[in-house]
Amino acid sequence: MVRWEPGTRERLQAAALELFAERGFEETTAADIAAAVGLSERTFFRHFADKREVLFDGQSRLVDAFLAGLADAPDGTPALDLVAAALRSGADFFPDDRRAWARLRRTVIAQNPALLERERHKMAELAGTLRAALLARGVPEPGATLAAEAGSTVFGVAFGQWIQEDEHRSLAEIESTVLDELRSLSSASQRATT
Template identity: 45%
Template sequence: MPRWEPNALERLHTAAIELFAEQGYDATTAAGIAERAGLAKSTFFRHFPDKREVLFFGQEALNGLLAAVVADAPADATPLEAVGAALEATGVAFGPQRWEAVRRRQEIIDAHPELRERELLKREAMTGTMATALRGRGVPEPVASLAAQLGDLALARAYTRWLDPASTSAFGELTRQALDELRSAAAALG
């Protein structure tokens, strides 16, 4: 086997989803994932500390995208406008070609409490990333944290809607709709 294989991370992620769906999460090993991907077990562990983490491949890149878009939002953008721009930018990770793989991944996560817990920790990290980026723009607390938390709620709502087989909207559009709904709901609080 060559020392370097192209697209190792994506191949490991795809192999993991396939194996988790075929034989179950508990029966799947890191070695099995690496074998399915045509890679050495050491390659798996070079990229992921455990088989749980392979399900969250791309999270660091997504956090980086959120931070960059919030930071680069126009100077006159409100905190929610900056967060909205960041959420809309996440649409690049949720194109129609990825729908089936993301749906299968979510089914696996939903079926295992330890994976749901890991997903919540990843969401918390995304929220923290957005709040930090907002504070970097000079947005004070608690406004930065509240805007980031509303962003997290909007992202979760958009994600659920996007996974609905009846949905025909692009992910970016769904994030915009969800954030607008939450903005209206917050205003109704009085």
Template identity: 45%
Template structure:
């Protein structure tokens, strides 16, 4: 095993997804993930606190991207327009070569209660980042919370659609479409 090779974090994530898909989340160990990646267990723990978190790598970056994009939206933007700009910014960080990875990730998460719980926590953290940025722009608390929740729900729906490699649309287009669908649903409530 080499002392240092580039892309250790990405290799660990890919090794984890491979093993979770092959043998299940519960049967996969940190040692197994590290070995599959050609790294040591110590290297794994330099990047992630546990095997669950390897699947949620980047959450902090996603939260920051969303918050900064909301803050950078034009002053004249409505809360949902600012959320749409944030979804565009986040979607831009997902390249098409990650689609296959997305499908496998969603399958692994769906098969495990602990991972679904962690995904819900991530959802809440992303919504909190958006809501906080909207409140900083002067959006009242309840409206900021609703707009943020719509944004994260739209992104989750778009990500699931985008993970289907037969869908030939960008994640940004799918996110905008999902946000429009939710906006229409909200309007239909009266």
């Protein structure tokens, strides 16, 4: 019988990602993942509801990080600055040592339409949660929705850049650049209409 070892969840995640990349997501079973780290399939299911959850584990912690940044911003902070605070806090969830894992995860997800749909759903949930938090902070509609959707988009664009092979900037740096680009588009649009 295999004895409990610390880091079981992380070992299962690492093995799963490696197997998904080698064999494909559909071709890899929960039993394969468990066996790769010397555990039983039953142990796998103690940690994850199914093999998809290996790739999407941590969503609630990421959302909590975004919300913490938003909550820490001073009262009266404009909506887009609240989103910037949420983005900075969320970036802490992705230290540079997670970049290779995130890159491989993105490759696995991109090869499976059902996983891509799950990823889109995850981003929509993030935007919805940000919207609710902005409304609770007194940001009126449609500003709350626009700011939340913009924040989700900035995160997605920045994350895509962060996992590029030749990228070395932190996620927070990239998010700041992408958000500045969004602001400049809005400013340019205002100048063009006046």
